[in-house]
Amino acid sequence: MNVAEAIRGRLVVSCQAQDPRSPFLDTAHMMAMATAAVLGGAAGLRGQGVAHVRAMVTLGVPVVGLVKRNVPGSPVYITPSRADVDALTGAGAQIVAADATDRPRPGGERLADLIAATHAGGALFMADVDSVDSALAAVDAGADLVGTTLAGYTGATVPDGPDVDLVAAISRWCPVPVVAEGRYRTPAQVAAAFDGGAWTVVVGTAISDPVHTTRRFASACPHVPVESR
Numbered sequence: 486m487n488v489a490e491a492i493r494g495r496l497v498v499s500c501q502a503q504d505p506r507s508p509f510l511d512t513a514h515m516m517a518m519a520t521a522a523v524l525g526g527a528a529g530l531r532g533q534g535v536a537h538v539r540a541m542v543t544l545g546v547p548v549v550g551l552v553k554r555n556v557p558g559s560p561v562y563i564t565p566s567r568a569d570v571d572a573l574t575g576a577g578a579q580i581v582a583a584d585a586t587d588r589p590r591p592g593g594e595r596l597a598d599l600i601a602a603t604h605a606g607g608a609l610f611m612a613d614v615d616s617v618d619s620a621l622a623a624v625d626a627g628a629d630l631v632g633t634t635l636a637g638y639t640g641a642t643v644p645d646g647p648d649v650d651l652v653a654a655i656s657r658w659c660p661v662p663v664v665a666e667g668r669y670r671t672p673a674q675v676a677a678a679f680d681g682g683a684w685t686v687v688v689g690t691a692i693s694d695p696v697h698t699t700r701r702f703a704s705a706c707p708h709v710p711v712e713s714r
């Protein structure tokens with residue numbers, strides 16, 4: 486079965502340590518999380534960083550790899566360069582995810598360059614987009630999958646819920662699999678994304694980030710710890 490087919494109609498769990506103090510930055514600890522996700526029914530994983538991706542591919546499900554890296558002077562932080570793409574395909578990522586918004590990439594590299602490097606490394610390219618326009622541009626540039634990963638993260642404020650309408654709109658116009666990703670917190674939201682035409686749904690922090698989950702509950706208490714605000 487090809488990689489895209491293996492995740493069709495199924496859940497992908499993004500296992501990333503978002504807090505710089507998280508114990509899950511440690512690869513062995515993140516592997517426990519990823520293993521639990523696969524046991525629970527994840528048909529694929531999304532992992533951040535070359536070491537985590539290299540470990541996750543041993544679990545036998547497709548891995549969407551990315552590198553988060555801040556480059557001074559650029560808003561693009563998800564797999565910003567070809568060198569990051571090469572490192573991810575070298576680590577065995579079957580799918581490479583990168584920012585495919587219309588924001589300028591550091592070093593002037595073009596989206597098409599990253600896609601070509603991904604294909605040269607034997608992987609599929611997932612375009613992390615924020616709009617129908619950026620999705621269409623990514624498909625024109627050769628993207629194999631389009632994800633709503635960055636919807637809500639390129640404007641002034643971040644909405645509470647997922648952008649299911651964008652999933653439906655991209656599904657209507659784009660001839661490639663559409664990945665619903667970003668702020669999916671409940672099974673009902675996941676089902677709504679599939680109803681809207683999603684090929685797969687990626688759930689991250691709601692499943693795999695105990696720091697984030699604890700903060701959500703702690704912030705509902707009368708005495709909110711400073712770290713949870």
Ligand SMILES: CC(=O)N[C@H](C=O)[C@@H](O)[C@H](O)[C@H](O)COP(=O)(O)O
Pocket residue numbers: 499501503551563634635638666667668669687688689690691
């Ligand atoms: C915007 C951005 O940088 N998104 C990142 C992309 O890899 C991750 O921080 C998210 O956790 C991931 O997209 C899954 O989303 P959620 O954790 O909301 O289920």
